[in-house]
Amino acid sequence: MNAHRATAAELGRGLRAREYSSVEITRHFLERVGRANPSLNAFLTVTAERALEDARRADLRIARSEGGPLTGVPLAHKDIFCAAGVLTTCGSRMLSNFVAPYDATVVERLAAAGMVLLGKTNMDEFAMGSSNETSYYGPVKNPWDTSKVPGGSSGGSAAAVAARLAPVATGTDTGGSIRQPGALTGLTGFKPTYGRVSRYGMIAFASSLDQAGVLAQSAEDAALVLGAMAGHDPRDSTSVNAPVPDYAAGLEMPVRGLKIGIIREFFGEGLESRTGGAVRAAIEAFRALGASVVEVSLPHLPLSVPTYYVVAPAECSSNLSRYDGVRFGHRCAEPRDLMDLYKRTRGEGFGAEVKRRIMTGTYVLSAGYYDAFYLKAQKVRSLINADFKRAFGEVDVLMGPTTPTPAFAIGAKIDDPILMYLNDIYTIGANLAGLPAVSVPCGMVDGLPVGLQIIGPHFAEERLLATAHAWQRETDWHRRLPPGYA
Amino acid sequence: MSIEWETVIGLEIHAQLATRSKIFSGSSTSYGAAPNAQANLVDLGYPGVLPVLNREAVRMAVKLGLAIGATVARRSIFARKNYFYPDLPKGYQISQYEQPIVEDGTVEILLEDGTRKVVGVTRAHLEEDAGKSLHEGFGHSSGIDLNRAGTPLLEIVSEPDMRSAREAIAYMKKVHTLVRYLEICDGNMQEGSFRCDANVSVRHKGRTEFGTRCEIKNLNSFRFVERAINYEVARQIEVIEGGGSIVQETRLYDSSRDETRSMRSKEEANDYRYFPDPDLLPLVLDDAFVEDVRGQLPELPDAKAARFARDHGLSEYDAGVLTASRELAGYYERVVKAAGEPKLAANWVMGELSGFLNRDGLEIGAAPVGADALAGLLRRIVDGTISGKLAKDVFEAMWSEHREADAIIEAHGLRQITDTGAIEQEIAKVMAANPGQLADYRSGRDKLFGFFVGQVMKATGGKANPAQVNELLKRMLAGP
Numbered sequence: 025m026n027a028h029r030a031t032a033a034e035l036g037r038g039l040r041a042r043e044y045s046s047v048e049i050t051r052h053f054l055e056r057v058g059r060a061n062p063s064l065n066a067f068l069t070v071t072a073e074r075a076l077e078d079a080r081r082a083d084l085r086i087a088r089s090e091g092g093p094l095t096g097v098p099l100a101h102k103d104i105f106c107a108a109g110v111l112t113t114c115g116s117r118m119l120s121n122f123v124a125p126y127d128a129t130v131v132e133r134l135a136a137a138g139m140v141l142l143g144k145t146n147m148d149e150f151a152m153g154s155s156n157e158t159s160y161y162g163p164v165k166n167p168w169d170t171s172k173v174p175g176g177s178s179g180g181s182a183a184a185v186a187a188r189l190a191p192v193a194t195g196t197d198t199g200g201s202i203r204q205p206g207a208l209t210g211l212t213g214f215k216p217t218y219g220r221v222s223r224y225g226m227i228a229f230a231s232s233l234d235q236a237g238v239l240a241q242s243a244e245d246a247a248l249v250l251g252a253m254a255g256h257d258p259r260d261s262t263s264v265n266a267p268v269p270d271y272a273a274g275l276e277m278p279v280r281g282l283k284i285g286i287i288r289e290f291f292g293e294g295l296e297s298r299t300g301g302a303v304r305a306a307i308e309a310f311r312a313l314g315a316s317v318v319e320v321s322l323p324h325l326p327l328s329v330p331t332y333y334v335v336a337p338a339e340c341s342s343n344l345s346r347y348d349g350v351r352f353g354h355r356c357a358e359p360r361d362l363m364d365l366y367k368r369t370r371g372e373g374f375g376a377e378v379k380r381r382i383m384t385g386t387y388v389l390s391a392g393y394y395d396a397f398y399l400k401a402q403k404v405r406s407l408i409n410a411d412f413k414r415a416f417g418e419v420d421v422l423m424g425p426t427t428p429t430p431a432f433a434i435g436a437k438i439d440d441p442i443l444m445y446l447n448d449i450y451t452i453g454a455n456l457a458g459l460p461a462v463s464v465p466c467g468m469v470d471g472l473p474v475g476l477q478i479i480g481p482h483f484a485e486e487r488l489l490a491t492a493h494a495w496q497r498e499t500d501w502h503r504r505l506p507p508g509y510a
Numbered sequence: 511m512s513i514e515w516e517t518v519i520g521l522e523i524h525a526q527l528a529t530r531s532k533i534f535s536g537s538s539t540s541y542g543a544a545p546n547a548q549a550n551l552v553d554l555g556y557p558g559v560l561p562v563l564n565r566e567a568v569r570m571a572v573k574l575g576l577a578i579g580a581t582v583a584r585r586s587i588f589a590r591k592n593y594f595y596p597d598l599p600k601g602y603q604i605s606q607y608e609q610p611i612v613e614d615g616t617v618e619i620l621l622e623d624g625t626r627k628v629v630g631v632t633r634a635h636l637e638e639d640a641g642k643s644l645h646e647g648f649g650h651s652s653g654i655d656l657n658r659a660g661t662p663l664l665e666i667v668s669e670p671d672m673r674s675a676r677e678a679i680a681y682m683k684k685v686h687t688l689v690r691y692l693e694i695c696d697g698n699m700q701e702g703s704f705r706c707d708a709n710v711s712v713r714h715k716g717r718t719e720f721g722t723r724c725e726i727k728n729l730n731s732f733r734f735v736e737r738a739i740n741y742e743v744a745r746q747i748e749v750i751e752g753g754g755s756i757v758q759e760t761r762l763y764d765s766s767r768d769e770t771r772s773m774r775s776k777e778e779a780n781d782y783r784y785f786p787d788p789d790l791l792p793l794v795l796d797d798a799f800v801e802d803v804r805g806q807l808p809e810l811p812d813a814k815a816a817r818f819a820r821d822h823g824l825s826e827y828d829a830g831v832l833t834a835s836r837e838l839a840g841y842y843e844r845v846v847k848a849a850g851e852p853k854l855a856a857n858w859v860m861g862e863l864s865g866f867l868n869r870d871g872l873e874i875g876a877a878p879v880g881a882d883a884l885a886g887l888l889r890r891i892v893d894g895t896i897s898g899k900l901a902k903d904v905f906e907a908m909w910s911e912h913r914e915a916d917a918i919i920e921a922h923g924l925r926q927i928t929d930t931g932a933i934e935q936e937i938a939k940v941m942a943a944n945p946g947q948l949a950d951y952r953s954g955r956d957k958l959f960g961f962f963v964g965q966v967m968k969a970t971g972g973k974a975n976p977a978q979v980n981e982l983l984k985r986m987l988a989g990p
Contacts (some may be wrong), residue, residue: 106558119557126551128558133563225558232788260560261790339788342590345601346555350654353557366594389783398785 027052028188029510032245033272035191036093039086046079046086046096050140053098057142057189060509064165066174066183068103069111070143078140084464085138093248093272095138095146100190102181103144104151105236106225107131114227115147115159115177115356117372118347118354128225129257130236137252142190146180149375150344151198151229153177154447156205157438158377159277165434166209167506168472172220172431175205181239182209187509192240192249198229199332200426202237203463207426207475210465212492212502214238214246217359217482218458219264221250228343231262232337233455242502243464243492247271250485269486277490278316283419288321290424290450302467302474303425306495310423313494322411327404327447328452334388334401340378343383347373380441409457421491425450426463426475450477461487464492465501473501513751514715517743518723519678519708520658520670521735523685524663525695526639526703527570533638533662534561534604541701549641555599560789563588567662568793570694571611571636572803574664577688577810578631580615582800584603588636588790592783596654597641605637605665607784611793617668617688618812619680622829629681630669637663664694670709675739679732682706683834687811691836705730710742712750712966721746722756726763726770738763742770759830814839822852831860837874841881848885851892858884862905878909887915895919896926897976927974930982933966936974937986940965 026408027035027049038044054072061067070507082096106112106124113119127135134143149157156164156179164179166172167187174183182205185193195202197215206213215235221236228234231305236253240246243384251272268322286307291300311317347353349369356368374382378469388397415422427447437444459479466476476495496502532539535552539647552559575582589607612634619627639655672678686704689695697704706729711721726742729735746756760779761770809817813831813929818839833839833978839858845855863884867877879887887904890896896904896919907918919925927933940962941948951958966979 108663112557114557122557124558125556224560227557228789230788259562261562338785342592342602342785345592345594346557346599348594348596348601350596351554351556351599362596386783389785391781391783394783394785459598 050079129222148177151177175208177201208431210473231338274486282315285320286417306466338386426477430472519672527662532660545655575612578615606635610635844881
């Protein structure tokens with residue numbers, strides 16, 4: 025069976041044409057997971073029984089000509105989303121025993137769309153990392169080269185889709201955690217506007233930056249899945265109450281006349297030359313499609329990384345206070361007293377990177393440091409926002425590289441946090457400004473994929489998806505499979 | 511030479527808002543459920559859950575703001591107050607910090623000596639309550655009950671404007687009255703729905719700078735507030751006069767020993783690392799919302815008291831007492847409406863009625879003698895059927911027998927004797943039985959008049975009309 029060579033959209037069409045059943049393709053993907061996961065470590069939990077149950081139910085709906093374009097199509101969820109009755113670890117020892125008692129809104133909506141849950145994917149601990157090496161459950165391998173990282177923090181989802189263990193997967197993006205692994209594994213990684221998708225049931229890392237999105241094979245798949253998960257949720261006060269357009273219907277929006285801005289600050293020092301070359305060539309190719317290209321400057325954008333590493337740790341230091349060993353999750357053995365319970369539970373339950381960020385965040389919020397760090401970072405954040413706003417007064421979308429280099433070797437940066445943090449230098453800006461952004465494959469360097477990043481104004485999801493789709497009609501980078509997974 | 515000291519007090523009142531559900535979750539707020547039966551995933555701080563603000567709590571906070579003439583902020587911010595404690599599930603409390611919903615109001619208090627004083631209210635902000643830690647009955651462990659976690663609180667912070675425990679009590683009682691008028695808090699102090707922290711310092715009279723203050727936590731009765739403040743003032747004066755100095759600290763009041771004890775010093779205080787809660791957008795109120803709330807405000811106690819004083823000729827103090835609760839004021843108004851006689855009604859409501867309610871520990875709504883029944887009794891006083899003195903016995907019988915005044919009067923034969931001939935007869939008998947006193951009276955001992963009144967009343971079982979007795983006695987004692 026070749027179901028793994030089909031996109032989610034194609035599978036949906038095949039199911040509705042009764043070319044195969046959901047149970048059949050679900051079995052096929054489960055087999056692939058069983059074969060490849062021991063080496064890739066992409067899945068933390070495989071929900072085989074539930075998947076087959078979901079699939080049977082989907083087949084019944086299809087038989088009655090009910091459901092939609094995603095009914096019966098399998099998917100994987102990043103292990104940051106709570107799924108009722110399913111182990112939900114967030115990549116941490118702290119939640120190694122946490123079976124979620126409820127469904128995240130994203131999980132609920134995609135289940136309602138008829139999608140089949142294959143399992144939960146590996147991730148950096150509490151989504152803090154850019155390489156998937158901070159997971160308590162071990163690193164994920166990049167299917168393109170298993171000595172390389174798949175990126176992070178949604179590395180398990182990226183590896184799973186890249187190796188076609190799942191046709192599509194969810195991810196979350198706080199500083200690039202969908203786009204960066206998307207770029208490093210040759211996928212379409214889509215992060216919507218902040219507030220477009222509910223955060224309810226998505227375990228919080230940095231609440232003002234976290235946003236759920238999709239790791240997909242194509243813009244069309246991203247459009248379908250995003251359309252099913254987006255929309256207002258009264259359980260999330262930051263979710264935006266605005267209608268969700270039919271993203272799939274908007275894919276054919278023409279690129280002719282599109283004004284593209286190249287972000288000057290993204291092409292300076294630190295960008296590996298062949299990666300930069302591939303990205304420049306891709307942007308130039310848009311001219312042939314009738315778009316115009318101008319260079320724009322966002323002078324405060326280079327301050328993104330330090331700003332992010334104040335704001336995100338500050339929020340995480342507070343968000344992760346609830347893991348205290350009292351009500352759920354890991355608890356140290358035989359605590360002597362309350363302080364001992366706290367210290368050992370949190371000392372044992374959290375890994376080094378999470379501790380580093382909790383300590384950084386606690387520091388920047390402390391009396392006497394708040395103004396110099398947290399408040400200043402918020403001011404820079406509004407300057408970065410203003411830069412984007414100005415740029416979108418001139419152009420429709422911004423383009424640049426997603427990452428400075430293709431996938432790097434496992435172990436190469438894990439001991440140097442600053443070097444690791446710089447990997448997100450091009451992605452963080454969109455999170456700080458709450459903008460939608462997508463990474464699409466645009467070339468290969470030494471057998472490893474390169475990503476082109478497209479950033480749009482707030483709620484320009486349709487425009488971004490149409491731009492990515494136009495690119496994918498002209499190219500086949502997104503159709504390439506890693507050797508050994510065809 | 512002894513120095514005169516001045517006490518400076520500021521209060522932080524925590525009023526639990528009378529919403530049906532919690533401030534950020536749909537759990538019920540009702541009191542007394544089995545431990546943790548009213549804590550859902552949001553209250554328990556489960557991974558992935560998010561707070562959603564209860565609109566009713568906002569409406570209630572706005573009500574208070576408008577009632578105290580404060581500024582209702584069109585934009586306020588919820589912050590996180592971070593600290594670890596087992597009864598604080600998220601490891602932070604959501605509370606308004608830098609931009610509260612209510613700022614800069616005033617509350618006027620009326621003291622027993624008739625003086626009025628305006629107490630400034632710095633701010634009132636919305637926040638969630640924590641759960642409860644239970645340290646008894648669990649062996650070496652502690653129990654946690656999170657039913658209260660997430661209950662909406664309005665923290666009302668006064669200026670340090672009060673100068674005695676009495677002023678502090680008067681202020682606290684006034685706020686208590688207000689929140690119940692506004693129906694935003696049930697005011698139940700035993701269940702902790704209305705409690706306060708008191709900031710207390712002393713200074714030499716005439717000084718303008720404040721002394722070092724201590725904060726006394728969690729006072730849940732008016733009596734405790736008064737005692738705790740008085741103890742604390744005496745303690746601080748003793749420390750300073752003994753050559754020591756006051757250390758800024760948080761203290762606990764122990765009611766069984768009637769003393770305050772140190773809980774933690776300023777140095778041990780937490781750094782709460784406040785920052786705006788990214789899960790909640792700034793709370794933005796438009797004018798229409800605020801005006802809508804304003805339109806729903808009831809007549810407030812000060813306005814009601816002024817109206818009572820003006821329309822019913824009551825003293826300010828009496829008007830203040832009668833308007834201390836909306837229910838009492840309503841009762842009084844119903845009595846006046848049915849019987850007229852606003853002054854008589856005021857005396858009865860503040861006197862007998864309040865006395866019996868106190869004695870039996872009843873709320874006014876549960877009084878066995880309703881407003882119409884009391885009005886019935888007052889009508890019989892006014893029309894002379896019974897004397898004021900007898901009326902008290904009738905009232906007591908109404909209270910215990912749950913019957914109307916007329917029924918009691920009939921059944922007990924208490925109708926007043928107003929028949930002049932009958933009274934004259936009794937007077938003649940009394941004069942005949944006391945010839946010595948009569949002779950003394952007639953020789954100038956006027957004070958014996960009272961003795962004869964008493965004898966006549968005794969002889970008639972108290973039923974003789976006192977005015978008639980007076981008049982007839984005067985004439986008959988004077989002699990033919």
